[in-house]
Amino acid sequence: MIQVTLPLHLRTLAQVTGPVELEVSQPVTQRAILDALEAAYPMLRGTIRDPVTKQRRAFIRFFACGEDLSHEPPDAAVPAEVATGKQPFRIIGAMAGG
């Protein structure tokens, strides 16, 4: 099982209080994780990536294993620790000052 953590607003939308666990088929990629997430929680469609182009929203970031994976190709394999469920795939709302 893959673990995914969500920012507060998306946890509220999805009506979850902590990390979500997803069954993701191999190879585990960002696209496969997001497809599984949106299938399990359809209310999140369009909030992480554009519903038509599937482009990551500008102020969303993907972190895992201490690295920023936001600019990795969506079909690249995620780190093995994420694919095996040892580390979470973290979906982050980018910082905004003010």
Next chain:
Amino acid sequence: MSEVRVLVGTRKGAFLLRSDERRQDWTVEGPHFPGWEVFHITGTPADPNRLYASQSGGWFGQVMQRSDDGGKTWETIGNEFVYEGVPGTHQWYDGSQHPWEFKRVWHLEPSPDDADSVYAGVEDAALFHSSDGGKTWRELPGLREVKGHLWQPGAGGMCLHTIIISPDNPNRIFVAISAAGAFRTDDGGVTWRPINEGLKSEYELPDATAEVGHCVHSIAMHPSRPDTLFMQKHWDVMRSDNAGELWYEVSGNLPSDFGFPIAVHAHEPETIYVVPIASDSHHFPPDGKLRVYRSRSGGNEWEALTNGLPQSHCYVNVLRNAFAVDTLESCGLYLGTTGGQVYVSADSGDHWMPVVRDLPPVLSVEVQVLP
């Protein structure tokens, strides 16, 4: 005794204000969708407990919400607003052509007789319709064929913010778009035409009487007179008596004819309201006094309504969707400010009182009278 429910959309969530028909004592409920911009929250005439809300934010885009129990619980509905066909381009700030890109829903207008039928006005300007309670949305692309390539976003964005379904003919719909103008369909949204003749925008447009490009801020109609429209333009308060075929100015003795909302009294079709703002450079009321102006003659002759509204050091704005009128016998008025106040008048504007003072900036106000 009737219940009055005021639906308030703000920069940081939605609030529901409830009172009885005396409209003196209020409860405040919220925030719903805390932290999100709620550009519009509205009820459906056919089923007052069916509410629709547009929830959006810079991080997570557009979310649409529906309640079937008067706002106690909410469920997400469809949020895919896809322009029909090849989206095409509109004019950009530098004069180049720019692709149409969906940004957010500004206004929701439910059908008067079918709670599952609702229109959505969006930025970049277009009109969408849902016939399944908001699960799916379909664009009415004929609107953007009306010289859409010449439309250009103003500072507030290229938004479709006003939708009026004619009460005597559901195939006739009026819409207004910031920095594009007013438009009308007579065939249920298949074909459209601009209805901007008589508008003059000498400070905003190189051609002051251009067919499109006028910055219409809002339009209002009394249901008993579907051919009479009142418009608050960027500058100028305007009136049409022939469904927008020709407009003429009724600004009269207003201290400023710049403003955002315009509204019509529920029972007096010639009584209208505006909230003058000093100028497009200032975006606050003249002289630091928040004054609603009322005309009982359909324009030109205006009186200031000040009782209960701040008359010194007031520098808030009242946005285009933030003024509402109820249908009780003693007509109630409601306005929300960018300072987070919501004011109510239970006597057609003669006296006002604040319901709340410290909400986030108010984006929209709607009111329902419940049996």
